[in-house]
Amino acid sequence: MPFPNVRLSNRPLHFIYLCDCSGSMAAQGKMQALNQAIRQSLPGMAEVARENPEARVLVRALRFADRAEWHLEQPTPVDHLQWRDLEAGGITAMGEALERLAGVLQSPPMEERALPPVLVLISDGQPTDDFETGLATLMRQPWAQKAVRLAIALGHDADLEVLQQFIGPEPPGGGRSPRRPLQASNATSLAQYIQWASTAVVGAASMPASQVQGATSGGNIPLPDLPPTVLDPTDDVGPLVW
Amino acid sequence: MTPAWLAPRACSVIGAAHRRQGKPCQDASLSAELSGRNGEALQLLAVADGHGSSRSWLSDRGSALACREAQRAVVEALQRTPLGDTTTWRHLLREGLPATIQARWQAAIADDWRHQPQNADPLEPVTYGCTLGLVLLAPQWWGCTGLGDWDLVAVHRTGEAALISQEESLGARAAAEATASLCLPQAAGLCARRAQLQPLAAHPQLRALVLSTDGVRKSCASDADFLALCSQVIDLDDPQQLEHGLEQITRQGSGDDVSLAIGRRAQPAAGRWPRRAGLALSLGSGTVALATALVAGSRLLQRPAPRPDPVLQQQQALCADPSRIRANLTPRRAQLLQLQRDPTLGQRLLAAPERDPLGALLARSQRSPLRACPPLEQHLATLWRDAGGKMPAAPPRPDERPPAGSRPAAPGSR
Numbered sequence: 001m002p003f004p005n006v007r008l009s010n011r012p013l014h015f016i017y018l019c020d021c022s023g024s025m026a027a028q029g030k031m032q033a034l035n036q037a038i039r040q041s042l043p044g045m046a047e048v049a050r051e052n053p054e055a056r057v058l059v060r061a062l063r064f065a066d067r068a069e070w071h072l073e074q075p076t077p078v079d080h081l082q083w084r085d086l087e088a089g090g091i092t093a094m095g096e097a098l099e100r101l102a103g104v105l106q107s108p109p110m111e112e113r114a115l116p117p118v119l120v121l122i123s124d125g126q127p128t129d130d131f132e133t134g135l136a137t138l139m140r141q142p143w144a145q146k147a148v149r150l151a152i153a154l155g156h157d158a159d160l161e162v163l164q165q166f167i168g169p170e171p172p173g174g175g176r177s178p179r180r181p182l183q184a185s186n187a188t189s190l191a192q193y194i195q196w197a198s199t200a201v202v203g204a205a206s207m208p209a210s211q212v213q214g215a216t217s218g219g220n221i222p223l224p225d226l227p228p229t230v231l232d233p234t235d236d237v238g239p240l241v242w
Numbered sequence: 243m244t245p246a247w248l249a250p251r252a253c254s255v256i257g258a259a260h261r262r263q264g265k266p267c268q269d270a271s272l273s274a275e276l277s278g279r280n281g282e283a284l285q286l287l288a289v290a291d292g293h294g295s296s297r298s299w300l301s302d303r304g305s306a307l308a309c310r311e312a313q314r315a316v317v318e319a320l321q322r323t324p325l326g327d328t329t330t331w332r333h334l335l336r337e338g339l340p341a342t343i344q345a346r347w348q349a350a351i352a353d354d355w356r357h358q359p360q361n362a363d364p365l366e367p368v369t370y371g372c373t374l375g376l377v378l379l380a381p382q383w384w385g386c387t388g389l390g391d392w393d394l395v396a397v398h399r400t401g402e403a404a405l406i407s408q409e410e411s412l413g414a415r416a417a418a419e420a421t422a423s424l425c426l427p428q429a430a431g432l433c434a435r436r437a438q439l440q441p442l443a444a445h446p447q448l449r450a451l452v453l454s455t456d457g458v459r460k461s462c463a464s465d466a467d468f469l470a471l472c473s474q475v476i477d478l479d480d481p482q483q484l485e486h487g488l489e490q491i492t493r494q495g496s497g498d499d500v501s502l503a504i505g506r507r508a509q510p511a512a513g514r515w516p517r518r519a520g521l522a523l524s525l526g527s528g529t530v531a532l533a534t535a536l537v538a539g540s541r542l543l544q545r546p547a548p549r550p551d552p553v554l555q556q557q558q559a560l561c562a563d564p565s566r567i568r569a570n571l572t573p574r575r576a577q578l579l580q581l582q583r584d585p586t587l588g589q590r591l592l593a594a595p596e597r598d599p600l601g602a603l604l605a606r607s608q609r610s611p612l613r614a615c616p617p618l619e620q621h622l623a624t625l626w627r628d629a630g631g632k633m634p635a636a637p638p639r640p641d642e643r644p645p646a647g648s649r650p651a652a653p654g655s656r
Contacts, residue, residue, distance in 0.1 A: 053258075
């Protein structure tokens with residue numbers, strides 16, 4: 001009698017970018033830097049996916065400006081992903097983006113056996129719509145609660161408060177933490193944060209350890225350390241500062 | 243007197259991801275046949291799953307100690323309590339055993355911690371944190387208790403399988419991959435929610451119980467596949483097959499450590515178990531519904547349904563969803579080679595097709611044309627060709643033109 005022949009499956013890991021495409025992103029090459037950073041991160045992300053065959057890394061992207069709409073709607077295996085450039089123009093419908101995101105984090109379409117999704121919100125400004133309602137809609141979804149939520153602030157005009165609300169409660173103490181908005185002040189630091197999210201975080205989320213019921217201080221999964229201190233605001237941040 | 247249960251078995255296999263990362267197996271499991279004061283026989287199944295996070299860096303030891311202390315606690319209880327006293331055993335499963343196990347586990351991890359190089363630091367129980375699931379199999383009843391994300395499945399004589407205990411949702415606000423743990427102060431109290439004692443007389447259809455850690459269920463594509471796995475794994479006779487099968491499960495599935503513990507009721511005195519209506523479960527949820535409907539239908543009509551041909555059912559199910567053909571047949575290459583080498587294997591498979599319908603389908607395809615759908619025939623022909631054999635060609639259908647010229651049977655040759 002052979003071993004039962006049933007369908008086995010690795011676990012889907014949904015990685016979703018939420019990209020601010022408002023008009024201000026056109027300034028100082030921010031949009032270009034974001035497209036470049038995402039495109040350059042894909043080989044590393046694919047490599048991490050290959051190293052963790054127990055997870056099926058699926059990428060999506062949601063853009064928001066005057067309206068929120070899917071830029072990459074189908075969950076796409078990272079190996080098959082060809083990044084199309086985002087374009088800037090309009091205002092910052094971040095609240096609507098969170099509502100759109102909530103729609104895909106319902107079960108179904110989310111698979112019961114999915115790994116905690118990774119959500120990366122990237123913005124250089126302030127929401128121009130009802131952010132609170134959008135966030136409340138999102139956080140009503142259990143998969144949003146269980147998600148790894150990261151935020152990258154581009155430049156000094158980004159609204160750190162709303163980005164922190166998206167991430168969740170601020171960790172105690174000061175200093176750098178992946179549970180605070182990551183402040184990218186130029187193309188180099190943006191690229192490093194995107195690279196970190198798409199490789200180190202994806203690796204950590206691919207094989208999460210069990211967590212003891214009631215223990216939430218460490219977030220949904222233990223996050224890897226941030227990249228070296230080139231990202232520290234006190235370090236040399238490159239020629240162009242946003 | 244015929245024993246109520248056959249010898250139990252348990253197996254834990256390190257997860258593919260843990261093996262790659264050089265981590266230890268954080269699962270532990272055991273099966274034991276215990277004897278009470280008056281020679282009463284009680285079997286024990288246990289699985290434990292260490293949390294494995296950086297905070298729980300000794301959870302591999304924690305899970306092993308949990309199984310060990312659970313067995314010791316059950317042995318003690320068995321010396322004090324006759325198995326016929328179901329009231330006391332029900333209470334033991336709800337409160338007595340969990341409290342004793344937790345206390346013994348805490349003492350055991352404290353003792354283990356004293357032998358760790360870092361023992362100057364105070365022990366935090368989460369360092370050894372793990373789940374624990376227990377099943378007791380007595381001649382007149384079975385019971386379970388424990389806490390965490392283990393699953394317990396009952397397999398019925400018909401072959402149907404049902405999930406009878408799983409961890410309740412910890413709520414929308416619970417962290418991802420969160421589970422109850424033996425390291426929690428309220429652990430003993432949490433066990434009461436999972437405790438139950440069921441008289442066997444009330445469940446004459448029960449054939450087996452399958453206890454597993456979460457890595458098994460998370461490796462299956464759906465719950466229907468998980469239930470199909472449980473309904474069939476009880477028939478494995480070779481412990482090595484179980485181990486190799488679990489290795490395959492973690493490699494192709496979640497990558498997590500995987501454990502199974504199986505308790506099987508002894509065969510009825512009259513002979514073999516009734517034929518398994520739910521064998522087609524292996525084909526996925528659609529077929530589960532079909533199998534269930536067939537069973538329900540036969541009950542409704544109050545007369546025995548004609549026994550379907552398991553091979554034909556298997557063939558029809560694969561043809562109904564050709565995307566499953568490759569996934570189901572490719573893992574059978576070894577069996578195909580064995581069929582080539584050992585002609586008696588085909589006879590055995592065809593003599594009891596309900597035991598392994600897919601194997602019987604392969605055996606039948608070796609002997610005579612199947613007249614299946616083209617994708618299935620093509621894939622079978624390819625497999626036979628790769629195995630160095632040849633599948634008999636089906637005669638042309640009445641609505642088909644004869645092939646031009648004489649051609650050997652080959653993929654797509656019809």
